Amino acid sequence: MSYSLSELVRPLIFYLLSFITLGSAFMVVVKRNIFHSALFLILSFFGVAALFITLDAEFLAAVQVLVYIGAIAILILFAIMLTRRISDPLVRQTTRSYILGAFVGALILFFLIFALLQLSPTTPYAPQTVEGGDATYSLGELLMTNYLIPFEVISVLLVAALIGAIILARPEKRTEKRGEKR
Amino acid sequence: MSSPTEFLDTLLNITPTHYLVVAFALFAIGLAGVLIRRNAILILMGIELMLNSSNIVLLAAGRSFGLQEQSAGVFVVFVITIAAAEAIVGLALILACYRKWRDVSADRFNLMKW
Numbered sequence: 001m002s003y004s005l006s007e008l009v010r011p012l013i014f015y016l017l018s019f020i021t022l023g024s025a026f027m028v029v030v031k032r033n034i035f036h037s038a039l040f041l042i043l044s045f046f047g048v049a050a051l052f053i054t055l056d057a058e059f060l061a062a063v064q065v066l067v068y069i070g071a072i073a074i075l076i077l078f079a080i081m082l083t084r085r086i087s088d089p090l091v092r093q094t095t096r097s098y099i100l101g102a103f104v105g106a107l108i109l110f111f112l113i114f115a116l117l118q119l120s121p122t123t124p125y126a127p128q129t130v131e132g133g134d135a136t137y138s139l140g141e142l143l144m145t146n147y148l149i150p151f152e153v154i155s156v157l158l159v160a161a162l163i164g165a166i167i168l169a170r171p172e173k174r175t176e177k178r179g180e181k182r
Numbered sequence: 183m184s185s186p187t188e189f190l191d192t193l194l195n196i197t198p199t200h201y202l203v204v205a206f207a208l209f210a211i212g213l214a215g216v217l218i219r220r221n222a223i224l225i226l227m228g229i230e231l232m233l234n235s236s237n238i239v240l241l242a243a244g245r246s247f248g249l250q251e252q253s254a255g256v257f258v259v260f261v262i263t264i265a266a267a268e269a270i271v272g273l274a275l276i277l278a279c280y281r282k283w284r285d286v287s288a289d290r291f292n293l294m295k296w
Contacts, residue, residue, distance in 0.1 A: 011194045018204045025208055025231050029215035034224055041227050048208075048234045055201065055241045060258050064237075067262050072230060072269045079223055079273045083280045094218050101217030109210035116202055139252040139259075147256050154263045161267035165274035171281070 014054060021047030035080055042073045059136040198246035201238055208235035220287045222279070226272045233265045 024043040031037045045068040052061035143151050212231030219225060237258045244254025280286050 011196050014196050022207050025211045028227055029211055034221055037224060051238060055245060057241050057255055060255055063262060067266055072266060075269060075273055076223060079276060083286050094220060098218035102214050104217055105210045105214030108213055109206055112206040113203060135252055139255045142252055142256050154260055158263055158267050161271050165270040168274035168278050
């Protein structure tokens with residue numbers, strides 16, 4: 001059975017993106033220099049965003065790039081630069097039982113794939129037609145109708161997290177420090 | 183999946199199952215990162231990787247199991263929001279701990295350990 005070129009494009013893109021995503025995720029874990037880890041994390045996020053596009057979720061891919069790469073990854077880079085000494089290669093970077101940790105990760109992967117094979121050997125891939133044409137439109141409509149209350153709750157959560165982060169990261173007041181000896 | 187051509191067939195016909203396998207591998211890598219690294223910032227990165235893999239699972243499963251229109255997308259939006267909230271709180275905690283101990287190793291944070 002032979003394949004035409006157009007049939008091969010989709011698998012090739014999928015495998016390339018998967019390789020980029022998983023390879024850079026692996027590099028995040030094994031790189032000694034944590035700054036390099038953060039840069040590989042950004043590459044991995046890009047790979048996931050591209051996978052979102054192949055799953056016909058263009059809006060979510062854009063959100064992925066904006067929120068994960070534009071906000072979270074940059075925040076992580078800032079945190080690394082603010083805690084400069086710890087990226088020192090002389091500091092031990094792994095826990096003592098790192099072999100056990102890797103083993104647990106492999107075990108989880110094994111069980112998940114085992115469960116997947118139990119579940120459904122081949123589920124057909126739905127053709128790339130979204131009813132109504134615009135997936136982003138129906139996403140927004142769902143957020144404002146069926147999922148309105150979760151949406152509001154998540155907004156409150158985000159505000160609470162922001163306030164909590166500000167309170168946590170704020171330096172302690174000098175007067176308090178003088179009042180009670182630590 | 184016995185003959186080589188059939189195997190090639192399953193390899194080249196991309197189904198949501200392929201995406202699920204990639205997502206599971208990403209989850210395992212993130213989990214291993216959380217477990218084997220000492221640096222608290224890197225543990226946070228591992229958690230982000232795991233959340234990313236859950237997003238892929240949601241989208242792939244949404245395609246595969248016929249969820250209502252874009253419900254999977256809605257949940258991905260929620261997961262991304264929660265990931266952002268978790269990242270800012272986590273990094274604020276790490277910075278506060280760094281200010282106190284000049285160190286961000288996870289095994290150094292034992293103040294509440296009895």
